[in-house]
Amino acid sequence: MVRATQLLHPQREPVATRPAATVLLLRDTPQGFEVLMTRRSEKASFAPGAFVFPGGVVDAGETPPQAAVRETLEELSLRITQDSLHVLARWITDRDLPRRFDVTFFVARMPEGQEPVADEAEQFEPVWVRPADALARHEAGSFFMIFPTIRTLQRLAKYANVQEVLAACPGEPLWTSCPRAGLVGGADTRYMEHEMPFGELALVSPDGQLVHHLDWRADQAVPLLKNVTRITAPNPGVMTGPGTNSYLVGDPNTGYVAIDPGPNDPAHIERLWRTAGGDIRLILCTHSHADHSPGARPLQQLCATKPPVLGLASKPTARPASEFTPDREIADGEEVFVEGGGVRHTLRAVHTPGHAANHTCFVLVEDALLFSGDHILNGSTTVVDPPDGDMSAYIESLDKLRRACDERGIEFILPAHGYVLGFAPLAIAHLKSHRLAREAKVIAAMRAKPAGSMDDWVQIAYDDVPPRMWPVAQRSLLAHVQRIEALGLLG
Numbered sequence: 384m385v386r387a388t389q390l391l392h393p394q395r396e397p398v399a400t401r402p403a404a405t406v407l408l409l410r411d412t413p414q415g416f417e418v419l420m421t422r423r424s425e426k427a428s429f430a431p432g433a434f435v436f437p438g439g440v441v442d443a444g445e446t447p448p449q450a451a452v453r454e455t456l457e458e459l460s461l462r463i464t465q466d467s468l469h470v471l472a473r474w475i476t477d478r479d480l481p482r483r484f485d486v487t488f489f490v491a492r493m494p495e496g497q498e499p500v501a502d503e504a505e506q507f508e509p510v511w512v513r514p515a516d517a518l519a520r521h522e523a524g525s526f527f528m529i530f531p532t533i534r535t536l537q538r539l540a541k542y543a544n545v546q547e548v549l550a551a552c553p554g555e556p557l558w559t560s561c562p563r564a565g566l567v568g569g570a571d572t573r574y575m576e577h578e579m580p581f582g583e584l585a586l587v588s589p590d591g592q593l594v595h596h597l598d599w600r601a602d603q604a605v606p607l608l609k610n611v612t613r614i615t616a617p618n619p620g621v622m623t624g625p626g627t628n629s630y631l632v633g634d635p636n637t638g639y640v641a642i643d644p645g646p647n648d649p650a651h652i653e654r655l656w657r658t659a660g661g662d663i664r665l666i667l668c669t670h671s672h673a674d675h676s677p678g679a680r681p682l683q684q685l686c687a688t689k690p691p692v693l694g695l696a697s698k699p700t701a702r703p704a705s706e707f708t709p710d711r712e713i714a715d716g717e718e719v720f721v722e723g724g725g726v727r728h729t730l731r732a733v734h735t736p737g738h739a740a741n742h743t744c745f746v747l748v749e750d751a752l753l754f755s756g757d758h759i760l761n762g763s764t765t766v767v768d769p770p771d772g773d774m775s776a777y778i779e780s781l782d783k784l785r786r787a788c789d790e791r792g793i794e795f796i797l798p799a800h801g802y803v804l805g806f807a808p809l810a811i812a813h814l815k816s817h818r819l820a821r822e823a824k825v826i827a828a829m830r831a832k833p834a835g836s837m838d839d840w841v842q843i844a845y846d847d848v849p850p851r852m853w854p855v856a857q858r859s860l861l862a863h864v865q866r867i868e869a870l871g872l873l874g
Contacts, residue, residue, distance in 0.1 A: 384792060385586070385750045388726075389608040394590045397478040400485040404447040405438025406455050406463070407471065407535070409545040410493040415513050416545045418536070419499060421459070421506035429482055430529050434517070437461075437506065438486070447487040458506045459499040467491045469552035474531040475561035477573060478591020488535060490552060492545050514540040530562060530573045563588075565597040572597070579762050582805025583607070586795050597802070599625035601651070604658045607803065610634050610728055611752070614655050616645040618674055622855070624762060624800040627674040630754060631659050632747060636724030638664040641690075642745060642754050643799055644678030652678050656685045664721050667730065668694035669756025670739040671707030675799065679709075693719065695734070695741035700770040705739070713743065730754075733787055737777025738765045744784060751793045753784065753807060761801030764817060766855060767862040774862035775869065778818060785811045821845075825863040826872060837861065 387394070408419040420434045437458045441450040448465040455461045468489040476483035499509040512520075514536040520526035521533065528536075538557075542548045551557065562573045563584040571593060574581045580597050587595045587607055596605075601617035610633060615626040627646065633639035639659040644666060645651055655678075656663065663686050668676040671694070679692045691710040701707075713719070715734040720727050729748040736742055738757045745754040757765050758780060767777050787793065788808045796804040796811075804810045821844065828835070828843035837857050844863075845856045867873060 384794070385589075385608065385752070389610050389750060390589070391606055391609060392588055392592055392594055395592075397591055398481060398483045400475060400483040402441040402447065402450075403439060403484040403486040404441055404451040404454065405436045405486055405488055406451045406468065407436050407488065407490045407539075408455075408461070408463070408493045408499075409490060409548060410511065411545050412513075415515075415543065416548070417511040417513050418517070418539065419459075419493065420510055420512060420517065421499075421501055422508045422510075424505055424507065427505065429484075433527050433529050433532070434510070434521075435506075435529070435532060436488075439505075440484070448489070451487075451489050458502050459509060460502075461494065461497050461499055463491055463494060467494075469549050470554060470556055471548075471552055472535060473556040473559040474535075475559070477530075477562045477564055479564050479593045486531075487556075488531075490548055492549065531560075534560075534575060563591060564593045565595050566593065567597050576806070580802045582761075582795060583803035585805045586803050601626055602654075604631075604654065607797075608750070610637075610726075610750070611747070611797070612658060613797075614651065614658060616648055616651045616674070616678075618646055618648070621852075622766070623674055624760070626800070628797070628799050628801075629655055629678070630797060631655065631663075632728050632730065633659070633662075633664075633721045634724075634726065634728075635660065635662070637721040637726055637728055638662040638723065640665040640667060640719070640721055640728070640730060641682060642667045642730075643669055643675045643756065644682045646674050647677040647681055649681070652681050652685065655682060661686060664688065664690050665719055666690050666692045667713070667719075667743075667745060668692065668707065668709065669744065669754070669758075669799065670694070670742040671697040671701060671705045672739060672757065673704045675756070676705075676707045679707075695743055698740040698771060700740055702771065705771070707741070715743075718748065733783065735780035735784060736773060737780045738767055738772055740771045740773070740776075742780075746787060746791060746793065748791070751791050751795075753788065753793050753796045755784070755796050755798045757799050758784070759796055759804070759811065759814060760798045761796075761804050763800075764814065764859075766858050768858040769862050769865060772858070772862055774818075774822075774859070774866040777862075778815060781811055781815045781818075785815075821859075822863050822867065822872075825860060826867055829864070829867070829873060837864075840864075 439454040471490045472488040474486045560575045605613045612631045614629045629645045630642040631639045693713045694709040697707045713732045718731045720729040731746045733744045824844040828840040841853045
């Protein structure tokens with residue numbers, strides 16, 4: 384768990400939630416199913432003027448299903464029964480908002496022979512609308528909806544009819560979400576737990592204050608904690624995403640450790656040096672690829688104390704552009720630290736071959752953070768490129784990192800590309816599952832075309848990837864093929 388002393392912002396207790404319930408009434412049409420929505424009063428204290436589903440607060444002594452039935456009657460003069468309700472989702476209002484609710488979303492088929500009549504006090508203009516049409520009208524600015532409504536309709540839009548929706552509801556919420564808010568281009572933007580910025584917002588502002596800017600900028604440092612700052616190199620691209628993340632760990636009293644100085648970009652290297660006030664005491668490289676380690680020596684030369692460069696030397700299998708020799712190799716499990724003012728920041732090395740033969744991740748021990756280099760990314764899966772990359776080693780290293788997360792209570796992963804990831808153990812489990820699922824597709828491709836080439840297999844195994852990315856995908860495909868053949872997985 385992150386030390387409270389390292390949080391950037393004073394914490395405050397979010398407003399308590401009130402239980403509430405809402406109902407999505409559905410009906411089939413020849414053009415696809417529709418959902419009943421109404422417009423809230425412009426004077427409403429919550430979401431004024433928004434198009435919503437009928438519902439409201441759960442009164443004392445009520446259950447959510449009872450509240451859903453009562454509110455539907457009061458607001459729309461519709462009589463539904465509790466046994467017609469299917470639990471769809473649970474939405475908990477964002478932590479930064481002044482009024483908060485814990486809302487059960489139900490779905491039900493519209494009873495035959497009834498017509499909605501709005502109460503003209505809280506709800507107005509009942510309208511039947513297909514989810515996709517509601518979303519399009521909202522995007523055009525003519526049908527205002529709030530975040531949970533939008534996200535719910537986005538998920539419903541994939542179903543063909545009412546029965547598909549009802550059949551998909553297992554009796555408990557399909558999802559539970561308490562979104563988090565950040566600033567993009569200065570505008571309030573919200574994210575669910577599975578979306579890429581969510582983990583970063585949880586790290587920077589665990590109580591949900593709307594304070595963190597999510598814009599990717601290479602011209603300024605981004606504080607994540609008092610002792611962790613990210614500086615992104617100006618090298619965005621297909622393989623690097625928004626750019627390579629360099630990190631500074633430490634504070635003015637302890638001095639700083641630089642992790643992954645990045646490419647040899649003078650402006651980026653100087654920005655790292657200036658952000659640290661020139662007081663960099665160690666330089667760590669997760670691996671030797673050209674967007675990670677070349678900046679190490681120029682950064683070292685900028686520093687008056689010439690801090691040592693630590694990592695693992697590149698292996699003979701590395702490509703020429705990825706050759707790297709540290710001042711000293713760091714051992715698996717070795718801890719290095721900076722300290723001062725009664726505070727210590729300790730980084731523990733975890734050897735993780737797979738993406739590269741000399742890949743190492745680092746755990747910030749006191750705050751239970753994992754700096755994952757390229758082994759784990761946010762928004763994409765890393766390339767495993769033989770001969771320096773090895774798929775079996777990669778999967779084994781994922782297992783090693785999962786154990787480290789469990790043992791040390793690691794919740795957040797700070798990757799070399801993309802935002803901070805939250806739910807670290809689940810993120811690793813998902814990544815491993817994705818890799819094994821891809822392996823199954825590779826096996827199927829090899830069986831379908833036993834005399835096929837890599838060009839043949841990539842079209843089958845990576846049919847969910849744009850063809851323009853197949854040349855890159857073939858690198859990992861080869862790693863999968865080598866693992867499949869070595870383990871005899873074809874049978």
